[in-house]
Amino acid sequence: MRKIHLLIIFCLTLFVCGIDLDPNRAKTQSVLINNVDGLKIKENLIAITAEPHVAGTPQNARVAETIANLWKRAGLEDVRFKEYKALLSYPDYKNPNHVSIIDKATGKTYFETNGTSPVIIPSEQSTPGANVQWLAYSGNGTATGEPVYAHYGREEDFQTLKAAGVSVKDKIVIIRYGLVYRGNKVKLAQKYGAKAVILFSDPAEVAKDGTDPSKTYPNSEWMPSGGVQRGSLEVGPGGDVLTPLVPAIKDGYPTLTIEEAYEKQIIPKIPVIPLSYGDAYHVLSRLSGKAAPNDWQGGFNFTYRYGPGLDGQNFVLKVDVNSKLEIRTIRNIVGYIKGAVEADQYVILGNHYDAWVYGSLDPSSGTAVLAEVARAFVKTMKQTNWRPARTIMFCAWDAEEYGLMGSTEFIEEFEKQLSERTVVYLNVDSIKSNDSFAADTIPSMFQQVIETAKLIPNPMEKEIQAGRTTLFDTWFNTFPSKSIPNHPDYPVMDIPGGSSDMAGFLNYVGIPVIDFKYRNATWTEYPLYHSLYETVFAEEHIFDTKDFAVHRALGQFWAELARSYADKTIVPLNVTIFAEQLVYSYVHDLQKVVKTLANKHPEIADAANQVEKFAAASERLFNRVQDLDKQVQNDISIAKWYSNRVSKTERCFINPNMSPGQPQARHLLYSISEKNVYAAATMSHVYDIVSEIEKATDVNTRKELGVKLARAIALVQYGVNCFINQFDDVI
Template sequence: MPYVGVGAQQDSHKALLNPSMMKAYAVLGVSLLLILAVAAMGKHHSERIFNHHKAPTLEDVHKSTTDSLLQNIDVERIKQYLRRFTKEPHVAGTEANKKVAYAIASAWSEAGLDDVHTIPYEVLLSYPKFDIPNRVIIKSSNGKEIFRSSGVSPVIIAEEQSGKYAGHQWLAWSANGSVSGEVVYCNRGSDNDFKNLAHLGASVEGKIALMRYGEGFRGDKVHRAQKNGAIGAILFSDPSDVAADGTDETQIYPNTIWMPHEGVQRGSCMHGDGDPLTPYHPSKKDLFKSKTIEEAKEEGVIPSIPVLPISYSTAYEIMSRMKGRIAPSSWQGKVGENLTYKLGPGFSKDESLTINVYSELTTRRIRNIIGYIRGSQEPDRYVMLGNHFDAWVYGSMDPNSGTAILAEVARAMMQTINETSWRPARTIVFNAWDAEEYGLIGSTEFVEEFVDILQKRAVVYINMDTLVANTSISVDTVPTLHNIVMEVAKKIPNPVASERKKGRETVFDTWMATFPLKDGTAPEIGIPNGGSDQAPFLNFAGIPVVNFEFKNATTRDTYPLYHTMYETPFTNEHLIDTDNMKIHQATGQFWAELARSFADAPVLPINTTKLGHVIISEYLPILKNVLSKLSLSKEDAEMIKTQYKFLLKNCQEMLHMSEKFEETIAFTQHSFSKNPYDMTHIAAINERLMSSERCFVNPRGTLGRNPSARHVLFSVSESDSYSGSLMAGIGNAVDAYKNVPNKKNAREVANQISVVQYSVKCVLNTLREVI
């Protein structure tokens, strides 16, 4: 069958089957003709024995396609792509990153994707002055300089790390300037940490906040420090997190995965996502920018204080001199042997500290890349796969492990198309996002530009950012997709030899063993979170998302070399994925088969019954517990309790309607098996399933958050932009009531419960046969 353009209608006389389906039914027809021919051959042939082969079912055809697809994911090609995309540092908005963009586009075109092109945006970005290192300087009480940080991480593997300015230590969005002052140690920089500082008699007002990475997004840490009056901020990686086995040369990179002495984590310090000057609208050259830089700073989106990342060696120079109260035991780390962390403020011998940051804000062009495998039956239904490609330095782990794998998924799919009769029934869209590291900018601008089209056409968005570790898959998704991600994981051969020796033959088996639910019935599946490009698809557009990675049971926030200059192919091949990069291969197999499952399933694998069960058994008990702890008047308590009961009732009705809808699906699938040329009812079911996902988008936004966060069940956490938040509107209303317990705020709690209830009603009405 020839390609059908996206959005075009097929001719009415053409079969509504993709080639793989047509093949299955053609074989069935031939088998029937053979049987009839044998019967007509007469009595003298009646004693002959014939082998009657069962005609292949649609499931047989899909399995054959899956087998070919998994086999075609080639490790050696992943290695080639990885080296191709990580030749030099490629920060967003630079010529080096432009080269990577075109290298990706070229790889996709070579593979055979259709209409590969770039989509540009003009966005505000932040850069250091690369020829002037940012530094920490400590002077004695008489003004003599006694310590100066280098501001540059050293090259360790010259053939992979000798790019100009690769070692430059900086954080995006930091304010330009120099500040001097006393230092206060603020632990992880969480809300509770700053509250505890106040209780301990320490304050960052007019001081420089010293915070360690981990347990939260760096931009949120800086935002809180500034809100509490800090004049500058310093962030460091504590050896307790990044060099847990010790800091001897034999225990750190390049001998192990642990961070070396002068390793520094780079990253964004923006408190929000997307271009800070064009919230809610795409940052196109001809569209007006609704915000100014000054307004973005006033609103706390961009820091107005200098911020600097340092190594744990530099942190020792600061912390070994600090005076003041001993920090709580949970705040202690391993910056120095036998070093006790103190809060400050200031140094024991009245030394002074200065941080010098040289930075600038400028508008640059970024470009997303998009390419297609056209669907044979429903070309205007999109199964979307995505990964970003910009990096703080070389990015062989974050993100180009994923970039290389995605390129191989595209190539393997096209190989399968060319070698078999398969072509996906729905269109598979490949996406490479720019400027993700600065705050999900490329994907956010894309979703803002095409939100109406995406809400009509996108079935799912499947994101893979970074290969974090090497034991088990880990998945975050919406409850409606729990079943399909588990089914696909059962098809993927286990890439870990030690796991196979334990009898765990599939990726699913190790997932169950490594991250089981408490009741042992299934693996743990997280709610969608922030920190990568799935966020705008779900939070703004209501597109169901899957975000997955490989990790270890002991993995904390991420891997020790995260956002350092030491993320080069050596790390992938010799420290993370040492068995010929089989984890990379399994990642590609899972990604490809999950996409194929969404593309080929006659009925979309969206399970609203699972959603109903999860809301009733998991989410509502959490909400009930939160509400029970509020100190309410009798009248307000009854008002909120009543609204909660209405929500529960509607959720139970939605569950019942979903179970009834499953009967409709089963009947339709049975009819489809008898008459596969009639897809009318299948299309109607899929339309309702897709529409049910959009029910949870509140066009007015979520209370207390950026209006671009519009999903009433799932959004990014207010306190940690890496984490997910459940029913954030209700949570924010509860927090407001706790701060100011009055009638108005109590009513808002009930109102936010009603907002969720309205979305549940929407699902109920969408699944119902009639209005």
């Protein structure tokens, strides 16, 4: 039966998704792809990364002007700024933060960090203050105490410490970067009573080939011993800390005070500091206490210990942080190529432009490519007399690094208009490596994303020599997927998380999104992440040495994907593939879990019954979209009607009742983890209740949770019903 479904999908979607409003599509496509120029991307990158540009600073305002001028010269229409007022955080650049080992009896200092990273490429990294090590929204002040090592700072790590008899209350907690968002680590440490937190990069993650200088930057992509990861510690709904869920406009009014933000643990009160592995060595190697488990060990050649305390009875740690909070202006940049047929329908391309330092990888690699995509589009229009049918909107977001602020404020201000007008949102945060293209997206976009990747020439010569001539070939070879029903020839495409500006578009408004990049196959985050060493040297001499060919390939993909969504008669959102994923993956997996639970605990029978109703509704949806495909095949006159309905179906899964404790998390199917802002989950509000049932120890509690689970499943079912109703002419 599934083979028959696959054949039907293949035949019908070829027809439905393959019609272009441009009669000269092949020529337009070819000209557009060829017009993207790698060397012009390099020129843009050099201009954008001339100085550090933290959000809210005069330097970042200058970068915004540079981008706006690039867009205007390219020929974009109505280029403008959209300003907001946001609570931001800054260090004292003249008085860097420090960690010290001191003798509490005598006050003598045995070791002290200098709070800065060494400049390695003076021509690119010598701006005063650029090398200061800091974390946004750290509490201001000094803390002295015994250190405790808490591994990655997850809930299970704190529970391991508790089981070992190690308390973190009133301790300075040392946590390793990785696996989860840094803000979630600090929030947990504060919850368990820590008086300060040190975050460090372990050589096991950032210097896997060894810490000898010959094996690290500038000789490779691995972090040198003095490098640190900067970043934000904000853990909230996204956007301005003081105006959650409403836009931070000039004449608005804050919905929170700073003290309330502290109370809600959106930002930490305790001092937090990042350490390089070179400095962390001096602290970790002196830790006393029990040896940590094997899986807590890292890249240093000594045994990692829990603590508390340091070798030497009187030694303690001291953390000094100089941090301030200020309300400052942030500015998004918006520009357009107006559509010739459906000008009020937007295909949005977005990237943020603020950076922690120079930001040549994150985000300026994407910023430079976006400006070149704009130039290539306008040049193609002049050469071919073509204009996209739908409007292409270009967005450069500010203050993303602080907590997706620019894009979130924009979404909060224009939620209704974006919901009505936006077809898709296409995001690039950064280009991190030259191993492979990768994409996070939702099932309805799978087919068009893959078709586009097959059109783009492979930028890597070694891959071409191996017979992999397109972007898609390397992608599938590097990240093959076995989990997409009926599509063994698809590569991995995960659900987008909360790590970049696509989050609000999908999770708050229900707009189809994609976030794509070039990345390394063996790590999810690149070693030089948010460090001083993200300057043009990294791209030009380490991973994109052939005329910025990797940047060009990503730009070619971005441009052609945007053209496809802007020009096809029927917006290429494949609801049949979505229905497949719903029936054969989401529903199938949930049925197995709930059935197993119900067999063990009969008191959750309501949930077991509801999941079967959910399954039946999902099967009806699957059958309905196949019938619709046949209708469009037989009557092309309904193409516009069909396209309009398809482009709004994702909105059916937006429900503010999904998670009252997380009002920004409104998508019933795809949501962001409370425990890790970077991660996405499918039906997390459902599976969280399943987890509670598994942990419950009495019948009455399980019965209450079973009712709660049935209601949560029903919410998703209402979204499925809405999806079906979307194609009815009467209600």
